[in-house]
Amino acid sequence: MTTSLSPLTTQRPILALPDHLISQIAAGEVVERPSAVVKELLENALDAGATTITVRLEEGGVKRIAIIDNGRGIPADQLPLAVQRHATSKINSLEELENVATLGFRGEALASISSVAILTLTTRTAEAPHAWQIESGKITPASGAQGTTVDVQDLYYNTPARRKFLKSEQTEFGHCAEVVRRIALARPDVSFSLSHNGKTVDHWNVSAIDKRSATILGDNFANARLPIDESAGPLRLHGFIGLPTASKGRADSQYFYVNGRFVRDKLLTHAVRAAYQDVLHGDRYPSYVIALDLDPALVDVNVHPSKIEVRFRDSRSIHQFVFHAVNRALAQTSATAFGTVPAPATAGISDTQSNNGRLPWIGGEQTSFSAQFASPAFAINDSNLNQSGSGNSSNYDYSFMQQRAQGAQGAGVAQSAESYGAFFGAKTAQATESNLPNDDHPLGFALAQLHGIYVLAQNSKGLVLVDMHAAHERILYEQLKNALDENAMPVQSLLIPMTFHADGVEVGTAEENQDILKSLGFDIAAISPTTLAVRAVPALLKNADAQSLARDVLREVREFGGSRVLIDRRNELLGTLACHTAVRANRSLTIVEMNALLRQMEQTERADQCNHGRPTWVQMGLNDLDKMFMRGQ
Ligand SMILES: Nc1ncnc2c1ncn2[C@@H]1O[C@H](COP(=O)(O)OP(=O)(O)OP(=O)(O)O)[C@@H](O)[C@H]1O
Numbered sequence: 001m002t003t004s005l006s007p008l009t010t011q012r013p014i015l016a017l018p019d020h021l022i023s024q025i026a027a028g029e030v031v032e033r034p035s036a037v038v039k040e041l042l043e044n045a046l047d048a049g050a051t052t053i054t055v056r057l058e059e060g061g062v063k064r065i066a067i068i069d070n071g072r073g074i075p076a077d078q079l080p081l082a083v084q085r086h087a088t089s090k091i092n093s094l095e096e097l098e099n100v101a102t103l104g105f106r107g108e109a110l111a112s113i114s115s116v117a118i119l120t121l122t123t124r125t126a127e128a129p130h131a132w133q134i135e136s137g138k139i140t141p142a143s144g145a146q147g148t149t150v151d152v153q154d155l156y157y158n159t160p161a162r163r164k165f166l167k168s169e170q171t172e173f174g175h176c177a178e179v180v181r182r183i184a185l186a187r188p189d190v191s192f193s194l195s196h197n198g199k200t201v202d203h204w205n206v207s208a209i210d211k212r213s214a215t216i217l218g219d220n221f222a223n224a225r226l227p228i229d230e231s232a233g234p235l236r237l238h239g240f241i242g243l244p245t246a247s248k249g250r251a252d253s254q255y256f257y258v259n260g261r262f263v264r265d266k267l268l269t270h271a272v273r274a275a276y277q278d279v280l281h282g283d284r285y286p287s288y289v290i291a292l293d294l295d296p297a298l299v300d301v302n303v304h305p306s307k308i309e310v311r312f313r314d315s316r317s318i319h320q321f322v323f324h325a326v327n328r329a330l331a332q333t334s335a336t337a338f339g340t341v342p343a344p345a346t347a348g349i350s351d352t353q354s355n356n357g358r359l360p361w362i363g364g365e366q367t368s369f370s371a372q373f374a375s376p377a378f379a380i381n382d383s384n385l386n387q388s389g390s391g392n393s394s395n396y397d398y399s400f401m402q403q404r405a406q407g408a409q410g411a412g413v414a415q416s417a418e419s420y421g422a423f424f425g426a427k428t429a430q431a432t433e434s435n436l437p438n439d440d441h442p443l444g445f446a447l448a449q450l451h452g453i454y455v456l457a458q459n460s461k462g463l464v465l466v467d468m469h470a471a472h473e474r475i476l477y478e479q480l481k482n483a484l485d486e487n488a489m490p491v492q493s494l495l496i497p498m499t500f501h502a503d504g505v506e507v508g509t510a511e512e513n514q515d516i517l518k519s520l521g522f523d524i525a526a527i528s529p530t531t532l533a534v535r536a537v538p539a540l541l542k543n544a545d546a547q548s549l550a551r552d553v554l555r556e557v558r559e560f561g562g563s564r565v566l567i568d569r570r571n572e573l574l575g576t577l578a579c580h581t582a583v584r585a586n587r588s589l590t591i592v593e594m595n596a597l598l599r600q601m602e603q604t605e606r607a608d609q610c611n612h613g614r615p616t617w618v619q620m621g622l623n624d625l626d627k628m629f630m631r632g633q
């Protein structure tokens with residue numbers, strides 16, 4: 001294939017490029033498509049302190065992009081500089097660049113835009129008796145209120161090759177609207193309106209971040225999210241993270257801001273993703289609106305033409321901070337009412353708030369969080385969390401199915417303090433006897449089982465419905481993880497080994513990976529070239545079919561290699577094993593067993609979702625029931 005990049009056959013003289021061409025080349029990077037113009041103009045309006053911004057688009061922004069703000073405006077004598085390349089009011093030294101707190105700093109956007117479109121800028125400062133307008137370098141008096149209107153028409157009229165790369169009007173408009181959403185999410189203190197071809201598409205009044213994000217991301221997110229707010233030294237992470245039930249098949253509801261700037265940063269995305277790993281299936285994407293605020297000197301924003309990527313001075317500690325903050329917030333979902341938003345996780349709040357007050361959801365929103373969510377349905381019981389977190393390995397055999405094996409039958413059967421002691425602690429035993437809902441037991445006490453699938457329980461708020469398979473699966477999974485982490489997987493030897501026919505690869509895999517199988521709690525021996533014998537399984541999984549457990553483990557070890565199974569694939573593997581073992585539908589449970597399940601759920605981190613991100617329980621408050629029956633209306 002011949003290419004147009006073949007070297008010149010003759011040396012041509014080196015010449016400085018004309019200014020206009022320089023701008024057009026720069027525009028290639030800065031003004032990639034209409035949405036990039038929208039972004040640059042919105043950022044300028046925000047940097048100018050606007051509180052009301054109107055965006056008017058025609059034909060996907062290609063025909064026209066007009067952005068009207070009520071910001072500071074530009075003094076008439078500086079108008080020519082505004083559209084000149086490398087002229088900016090925002091920085092004036094390397095030191096200022098390294099500490100930049102405005103969205104713009106290159107002095108390039110307006111120049112780039114005006115090199116590929118017809119740009120008219122009308123502006124008026126508070127002091128000026130009237131507005132001024134600049135178009136094609138000509139300045140004339142104009143009318144208008146304080147603020148700036150930038151009107152960009154016929155994008156790429158002079159660079160037709162570029163214009164050909166544009167997609168359909170609807171697609172380009174979609175990109176523009178997404179840019180407006182991103183910016184509106186970062187600045188709930190500013191009102192935004194967006195219209196397309198004369199029709200209003202979006203309008204957001206000034207509000208707090210909880211409301212703005214609910215409006216923009218929709219009910220699905222608003223009803224299943226956790227506030228997050230953690231600080232450590234110069235770092236602060238805050239916003240909302242969606243519960244797994246608010247996850248999506250596409251990564252289109254992920255909003256991450258660094259010092260108020262929307263970014264798509266691999267490091268940050270990875271940290272969040274890793275924190276969700278335990279509660280989200282691999283093909284689901286979490287939804288979130290998260291802001292990381294830090295001293296601007298700790299992050300370089302000058303690494304990408306559209307500033308969408310950043311570079312952190314200490315990327316490792318940023319990754320850890322983000323991962324742990326999100327992980328902690330997700331872990332705290334264990335004893336909170338589903339659908340009710342618990343109080344923000346505020347571990348290690350520091351008073352060194354790097355923020356300069358520019359981002360409104362800093363400081364201000366604290367009050368709105370607490371006003372709205374001050375009393376979570378159930379306070380998280382620290383001792384419960386610690387208990388499950390520390391993973392007491394000697395007590396691992398507290399599968400609730402064991403209660404059944406011990407012959408606990410019927411409602412309210414009194415068990416000895418010791419047998420409960422190993423299982424849920426003596427305090428719980430008393431509560432079980434009295435069977436009265438109280439806030440020590442947020443999930444309440446079992447009433448009955450429905451169709452062999454759901455457990456019905458009564459708590460202080462009303463009715464609790466538990467998907468028993470999903471809940472048990474989650475509990476087993478967390479227990480397996482803790483046991484493996486502590487290198488203390490309790491093993492159950494089988495009285496009669498389970499033998500099964502295996503192919504050569506399975507036999508070979510078992511023989512080569514004895515150590516790994518052992519650390520997982522399995523003893524699988526080859527007793528002939530075509531027969532494997534399972535002699536021991538993890539005690540937590542003893543109720544499952546040993547053969548299918550063994551086959552699953554061997555398949556994972558074979559496909560991913562022994563050591564990877566224990567690192568990268570560990571959680572998937574444990575999830576599969578837990579799913580095999582968890583109590584199946586149509587298994588009838590006694591009240592004692594059901595209560596045991598409820599107590600374990602309360603003590604298990606992330607018990608609100610099964611490993612596949614489905615909810616494990618829901619609350620129906622008395623209010624909800626009253627409404628259903630129109631009581632008191
Ligand atoms: N809406 C506006 N209101 C007030 N001043 C504005 C507005 N838009 C632009 N300006 C002024 O014009 C200058 C040039 O804007 P331009 O967007 O080209 O560069 P910048 O914002 O400084 O940097 P960047 O290229 O990174 O965006 C700004 O520094 C600012 O002083």
Ligand SMILES: [Mg+2]
Binds near residue numbers: 043104109
């Ligand atoms: Mg700018």
